[in-house]
Each structure stands twice: as C-alpha cells, then as structure tokens.
Amino acid sequence: MSMIHVTTTVNGDEVEFLCDPRETLLDVLRDRLALTGAKEGCGTGDCGACSVTVDDRLVCSCLMLGAEAEGKSIGTIEGMANGEELHPLQEKFIEYAALQCGVCTPGVLVATEALLKKNPDPTETEVRYWLAGNLCRCTGYDKIIRAVLDTAADLRKAS
Amino acid sequence: MAPDGNMTNGFKVVGTRPKRPDGVDKVTGRAKFGADAAAPGMLHASIVRSPHAHAKILKIDTSKAEALKGVKAVVTRADFAEGLTGENWNILENVMAGDTALYDGHAVAAVAATTALAARDAAKLIEVEYEPLPHVTDVDKAMAADAPVIRAGAADKSVPEGMHPNVVRYHESGHGDVDKGFAEADLVIEESFKTEATHQGYIEPHACLAQLGPDGKGEVWCCTQGHFNVQKVCAALVGTETSQLRVTPSEIGGGFGGKTVVFIEPVALALSRKANRPVKLVMSRSEVFRATGPTASTSMDIKIGMTREGKITAAQGVFRLQGGAFPGAPMEFTAMCAFAPYALENVHQIGYDVMSNRPKQAAYRAPGSPMAAFAVESVIDELCNKLDLDPIEVRLKNASKEGTKASYGPKFERIGLVETLEAARAHPHLTAPLAEGQGRGISCGFWFNHGGETAVSLALSEDGTVAISVGTPDIGGSRASMGQMAAEELGIPYENIRTTVADTATLGYNEISHGSRVTYASGLATIKAARDAVKKLCARAAAKWGIDEEAVVWEDGCAKPSGPNAGEFEPLPLAKIARSMGRTGGPIVGHYEATPEGAGVSFATHIVDAEVDKETGQTKVVRYTVVQDAGKAIHPTYVEGQFQGGAAQGIGWALNEEYIYGEDGRLQNSGFLDYRIPVASDLPMIDTVIVEVPNPGHPYGVRGVGETSICPPLAAIANAVSNAAGVRLTELPMSPPRILKALNDQANG
Numbered sequence: 067m068s069m070i071h072v073t074t075t076v077n078g079d080e081v082e083f084l085c086d087p088r089e090t091l092l093d094v095l096r097d098r099l100a101l102t103g104a105k106e107g108c109g110t111g112d113c114g115a116c117s118v119t120v121d122d123r124l125v126c127s128c129l130m131l132g133a134e135a136e137g138k139s140i141g142t143i144e145g146m147a148n149g150e151e152l153h154p155l156q157e158k159f160i161e162y163a164a165l166q167c168g169v170c171t172p173g174v175l176v177a178t179e180a181l182l183k184k185n186p187d188p189t190e191t192e193v194r195y196w197l198a199g200n201l202c203r204c205t206g207y208d209k210i211i212r213a214v215l216d217t218a219a220d221l222r223k224a225s
Numbered sequence: 226m227a228p229d230g231n232m233t234n235g236f237k238v239v240g241t242r243p244k245r246p247d248g249v250d251k252v253t254g255r256a257k258f259g260a261d262a263a264a265p266g267m268l269h270a271s272i273v274r275s276p277h278a279h280a281k282i283l284k285i286d287t288s289k290a291e292a293l294k295g296v297k298a299v300v301t302r303a304d305f306a307e308g309l310t311g312e313n314w315n316i317l318e319n320v321m322a323g324d325t326a327l328y329d330g331h332a333v334a335a336v337a338a339t340t341a342l343a344a345r346d347a348a349k350l351i352e353v354e355y356e357p358l359p360h361v362t363d364v365d366k367a368m369a370a371d372a373p374v375i376r377a378g379a380a381d382k383s384v385p386e387g388m389h390p391n392v393v394r395y396h397e398s399g400h401g402d403v404d405k406g407f408a409e410a411d412l413v414i415e416e417s418f419k420t421e422a423t424h425q426g427y428i429e430p431h432a433c434l435a436q437l438g439p440d441g442k443g444e445v446w447c448c449t450q451g452h453f454n455v456q457k458v459c460a461a462l463v464g465t466e467t468s469q470l471r472v473t474p475s476e477i478g479g480g481f482g483g484k485t486v487v488f489i490e491p492v493a494l495a496l497s498r499k500a501n502r503p504v505k506l507v508m509s510r511s512e513v514f515r516a517t518g519p520t521a522s523t524s525m526d527i528k529i530g531m532t533r534e535g536k537i538t539a540a541q542g543v544f545r546l547q548g549g550a551f552p553g554a555p556m557e558f559t560a561m562c563a564f565a566p567y568a569l570e571n572v573h574q575i576g577y578d579v580m581s582n583r584p585k586q587a588a589y590r591a592p593g594s595p596m597a598a599f600a601v602e603s604v605i606d607e608l609c610n611k612l613d614l615d616p617i618e619v620r621l622k623n624a625s626k627e628g629t630k631a632s633y634g635p636k637f638e639r640i641g642l643v644e645t646l647e648a649a650r651a652h653p654h655l656t657a658p659l660a661e662g663q664g665r666g667i668s669c670g671f672w673f674n675h676g677g678e679t680a681v682s683l684a685l686s687e688d689g690t691v692a693i694s695v696g697t698p699d700i701g702g703s704r705a706s707m708g709q710m711a712a713e714e715l716g717i718p719y720e721n722i723r724t725t726v727a728d729t730a731t732l733g734y735n736e737i738s739h740g741s742r743v744t745y746a747s748g749l750a751t752i753k754a755a756r757d758a759v760k761k762l763c764a765r766a767a768a769k770w771g772i773d774e775e776a777v778v779w780e781d782g783c784a785k786p787s788g789p790n791a792g793e794f795e796p797l798p799l800a801k802i803a804r805s806m807g808r809t810g811g812p813i814v815g816h817y818e819a820t821p822e823g824a825g826v827s828f829a830t831h832i833v834d835a836e837v838d839k840e841t842g843q844t845k846v847v848r849y850t851v852v853q854d855a856g857k858a859i860h861p862t863y864v865e866g867q868f869q870g871g872a873a874q875g876i877g878w879a880l881n882e883e884y885i886y887g888e889d890g891r892l893q894n895s896g897f898l899d900y901r902i903p904v905a906s907d908l909p910m911i912d913t914v915i916v917e918v919p920n921p922g923h924p925y926g927v928r929g930v931g932e933t934s935i936c937p938p939l940a941a942i943a944n945a946v947s948n949a950a951g952v953r954l955t956e957l958p959m960s961p962p963r964i965l966k967a968l969n970d971q972a973n974g
Contacts, residue, residue: 086340086342088342089342093341096260096261097341100263101254102254102257102258102260102261103253103254103255104254105258105260105428105429105478106260106430106507107428107429107430107478107510107897108510108896108897109509109510110510110896110897110898112510112896112897112898113428113510113897115428142254143252143253143254144253144254146252146253146254147253152249152252152253156249156252156253159248159252160244160245160248160249160252161244162862163242163245163702163862163863163865163866165248165251165252166479166701166702166863166866166870167427167428167429167476167477167478167479167480167700168247168250168251168252168256168476168478169258169427169428169429169476169478169479170428170478171251171252172252172254175252191906193905194905194906194908195905195906197904197905197906198904198905198906198907199904200905201428201897201902201904202428202905203425203426203427203428203479203481203870203874203902204479204866204870205866205869205870205873206869206870206872206873206903206908206911207873207903207905207908208869208908208910208911209862209865209866209869210905211905211910212910
C-alpha cells in the first residue's frame, strides 16, 4: 500500500512524515515521531490516555488517522512545559501526588489544560464530567480533582 | 539509637511528604512505559487467539502468513521448551496453547513482522482448525456432576474423594465447635452470595521488547511487577539459562496484581530467536480483558450466630472460587481472611478451587479477601439490623486484638483493628444525617501482607550523594519512600538520594512487588543497607582517628566519637568520608539480602453512604471514608493515595464491573466501553484517616497498605445499598438490573 505524505505542526514545530492510510495519529506520534508521551490504553476512545489537541480541540489521537493531521496544529504532552519551566498543572500534579503509576497522566494533563482554556473557573462537578473521558485506575480521582481546582484558582489569581 | 534497633518516633524525614523522584518524568510524558521502548531492527508481533471457549486444536496452517511480505517469524507451541512440569508447564500452557484451547482468547500462535500493521495482517492469515468441545464458565455449574471436564488429573491430593475433576484444590481450617456455638446463639443467619469476576483494569496494556540470540543470551524490557520472576519463567519456557537473560523493568502503568503474571515475554523471545531480531509485543485492550487478569468469581455460603448482646458465638463459611482453566484460585486466602477481624471461639471455613473455561485468574489487590468480606460483613450487618445493635459496637465487641487466636490459626501480634473502629466511631461521617433514599454501610477488612526475598544495595558517590538499587518495581511511589527511609538513617537530605529499580543483573533475586510487601520488605532492606553503609562509614572515621570502630557513632549525618573516652575529634560528615573513600579502602556500599518474615497484618474500617434510585436501580456513592492502620506512614500522601485507589476499585467491583460471558462461552464485554470502570464523575471525594499502630516486625513499624484498602468496600457498599433499598443484595455487582430484580422479588414476596 502506498504511503501518504503529511505536513503538519506538532508542538509548534513543522514536521513531515509518511504514513500508511490505516495508521492513527497516535501511531504516527509514537512510532514515527518518537513522541511516546501519549499512550494507547484502549485504542477505542474510551480511556483518554492518548489525548492531544488538534487545532486547540481535545481529541483522542487513537480515533483520528495520521493522514488527517495534514495542515493541522497538534499539541501533545511533550509541548506542555515551557523549556525547563513546568506548566502550573504539571507542578501541582507532582505536589499533590495527583498521579500514581502515571500512565494516564499525560492524557489527564492535556485534557485539563484544554478545560481551563475553555473554563478558567470550573466547579468540582464540571471538572469531574470533563475528565470523565480520562480513566485513572490508581488514584480514585480525588487528588487529581483537587489539583485541577487549586491550579485553576492559582491561575485566576495570577491573571 | 542502636544501629539495629527499632524507632517509632522522632523522625525527621519519614512521615513528611516530599515530591516523588519520578514526578517530572511522568508529567512531561518522558517516563518510559512498557510500550515506549524501541530497538534498531525491531519487529512487531501479534498473537492469534482462540475464538472458542473450549476446543481441540486440530491443525495450524501458517503458510499464508509466512508468505506475506515483511513477516519474519511465526511461532506455535512447538517453538517452546518441552518436558516442563509443575507450575512452569501450567504457565506455558497458558502462554501458548498445546493441543486444546481452554478459553476464549487463549493464545494459539504468534507472528513477527516489520510493521505492526503487517503483523496484524499476518495473524489473520494463520488458519487454525478447531473442534469445539463443551464448555463451562460458571463456578457452581463447573462443580456439578454433568460439567465438562476441563483437564482430567489436574486435582491435587487435598481434594476429597467424589468431587468433580474440576475441583482441583481444597482447603479447610478453623477451631472450636461451630455446632455448639450455633446452639448458644440467639439468632443464626445463613445466606448465600455470588460475586462476578472483575479485571484489575490497569490503563497500560501488557507490553515488552525482547531479544534472544542464537548464543542463548537475551534481553527483555517489559512492564511487570516482578522482573526477576519474568527472567526465571522466560528462561524455563524458551529453554535458556536464567542468568543469560537480563530483564529490565519499565515504568509500570498499573498492575494491582495483574502484572505478577508472565503472558507475552516468552512469546516475544521465541519470535526473536527465530528471526534473530528484537521483537516488540503489545497487547490490545481486548486481549488484556480476554487473556489476562481477572479475579476469580465466587459462590459462598455464610452462617453466623450471635447473642442478643452482639457476641458472635460461631461462624462458618464455604467459599467456591472459579479461577479459569488452571489451578490457583486463591480460595485459601478467601477462607482465611473471611473471619480474621473477629475473635471467635468457634469458626470453620472450607475453600474449593474450581477450574472453568475462562482465562487463568490473576491476583488482584488482596486476592480473595474482598469477596469474603462482602459475604461475611453482609451477614453481620443483617444480624445487627435484626437484633437492633450498633454495627460499630458489635464489631468492637468481637474485634481481634493482640493475642487473639486468628480464625486461620496463628496468634495475632500487635494489630490495629480496634483503633480503626474507634477512629471510625469518632469520625463525623458516622453521625452525619442521611438524605431520603440514602443508606449507610460499614465494613471491616483484613489482609495478611507479605515479606519475601529481597535484596537492596546502597552506593555512596564521591560527592556525598547516594544511589539506592532496589529490585521491586515501583507500583505505588516506593522510590520516594525508600529515599525517605535512607535519608532518615544516613542523616542526609532526601534530595541527595536517587532510588532506581535495578535490572536482574544488578541484584540478587527479588520477589515480585506483591502482597503489599515493598514498603515493608524493600524498606526494611533499605534501612539495613543504610545501616551497613553507616557501619563502614564509622570504620573509616575510626581508622582516620586511630580509635576503635565501636567508639564511633553516627548522628545527624556525621561520624562522631561516642563519648569523652573516645577522644576529641571534629565530626566527620558523610560527604567528607565519601570524598576520600578511594584512598581509605575503596568504594562504600551498603547491602542487605534476606527474606524478612515480620510483615504485620493490617485492618481497615470503611464508611459509605449510597443513594439508590428505586425506579432505575442506579446507585451513587455520595460519601466515602477510609480508616486503615498503616503501621507507620512513610509518605502519608501516597498512603492516602493507596487508600483512595483501593476504595475506588472497590466501588467499581461493588456496583458495576463484571465479566459477562455469552452462552457460547465468549467474553461479551472486552473493552472499557462495556466493562466500565469508575470515571471521575461517578465518584465523590474519598476521605482518609491514617491509623498508626506500629508493626513490631519493621524497624519503623511499617505495615503494607496497598491491598487492605480494597477489602472492606464491597461489603460496606453492599450494606449501604441494602440499607437504602430496604432489601439485602447478595450478588455483585449491584448493577441496576440486579437491584431492580431484588426490589421486584421482595415486592412479589
């Protein structure tokens, strides 16, 4: 099968790749661009571990084809910190132990950043429903929800 | 303090909440999990699995797959070691079927190709001819006289005569005279319970990267709870020498017991040997559900007698556990944990390990105990309701204490059940008002905890920093707690220590990270390794000062003369001794290798409020409090995390999660959409209370905390739901259809 040539932007950098038409965006990120921060937990859009943004919209990268990235702007967990400066969400997740095994963490952080861009002052219920598509099996979500709410409060104070 | 003594207060680092050393890697996406590794020339593999619950494998034709472009190797059972016996034979039989497929999802062949897509295409071209056989997936049906035999001759000598061949192990324990005890009771309740199988549900599927050369030397990178076990099992299954195989554990994306088992690594090694190239093998989520985990499903009969004053006079339980197509369902743990919270004069328990056409059950967080607690604590709740007694007071009245003869035999040492019950009684949750439609439930839970083979080494660097190597994969933040314990002993900052989970070539054999053993056993070994290093540091100081080694003590990170008689010398800090160690005798490394046996058992008490919608049968957990004895919480935040995680998994098990098999014996819900684990919007915040009753078997009093937290939830939630719905729920999960059925049955008398 012939490969498709794709030009796209990932975390602000222009990238080109060739991919099989059947490859998902997640396959391309992980196997062709060596960006393994997004994880495949299910491959069916149920767990959110592969969350990325495409033109600022939160998507499961396992549900989108690599070829569909043409001309788009992709954001992944690898682009979240600014150089050596962690994003406030990343800082707070470490401080609150809002992660245990850490395999869902990249997806949770990408999803949360997208939430706070849309809604800088979410209620606990809003955070819980927004993150309902990101499965975590270790934490019971308690410390994640607290970390998100407190980061949002910090960011509101800072702005 | 004495260098070998115990210490339960006056800590400087232990009990604080420093940042985890793997934090930055995990929030930036840099942390490397099982599927994140790659190697030059790497192939991708795919496994062909049986679509039948039970079938004879007549023929496997691999020719079309082998002819596909990019395919480099195909393996079947013929490519693995022959002549294995005992557990190794069982593991191989599960890793790759022999002449019979024993469950839906059983591996029958595998292929490696240059791309993952080519491997998947090739797997579809492997033609397997099956002759379907009768199957059984339910535990009670598997024990019935007419059940198909999964494997004749699988039973061991413990099984009484006349049992069906699917009953492969039998357990009986207890003490006293239960008949006499029941005669003394004012009320005896007898009830039967069932629980469905659940999956550990770790978000990271099993994954490995393996290389095995024609010289018999190999490398494995994989996500596992026990890489030394992977090494040992793989060497046996592919027929190479253990020490020629080096296994490096990746970060592990959740395990909960499910990654104590070897599934794919031997397959990747066999493919690699055939192709002489590295092979990566990653399971899909559907494969994880169909072929790994799950827990045993159960069928249980409980009988408990109580006086009007709330004293339990006798307790009896029969526990039947279905563990899939292999022996090993943890029925003895179920039986032994069932009545452990209570000091009983008359207690008797029986366990049956039953085979069926399901995947081989795997450990899941306190394997066997949560189901037992569900059944026993439901009956105790019912007795309290009928006798109009307070459920906490009744449990306090009967609680096991130091010196109690446990229901499973030994005498308890110092334990903290009473303290958890008292803390629960004092918690505001217990007296908070309930809204319409809500019910409250409480339950106790018990787990043994474990020690196991452990080796740790602790090496000093010239600049006074320290590298700890442990052999137990970090499944709950243990690298942080090891660093804290070493910092405490050495008297240096936590930040000056880095803990690494070392590969199999670096340390002696370390048992799997299971049994809530890591903070206890690797922690104890880290403390002892640090004390070994301190002894060596003191010896260097003594040599420098020209005094006896015994005349040097270690305080606040410095060697000091032990009193005025030892002479007047400036204290020597660790960094100063380390700087010159090359000239004063060479590297300083502390070691500890042992099988510690002082793991302290632990207890918990949970309080739950649940709201039941009687129209839809839907249940919502509205408030949850965990009270558990941690012995000593090294890093309280991670202890809270374990408490909360166990409670959340218990909520899923109690209310929603279950393996659903069709009439055809195939798993019908092998994905997260249909096997729904709790999501953020399903749960409330989960309050925690850490009780600390020190374990005399650990220098700082540590007890394992990871597993006990999943023991009470099933029962506590069942009690809350039953109290809210006004009808006793006896089957898990308490999904809407089951709750509606219970309500209907009650309404229809």
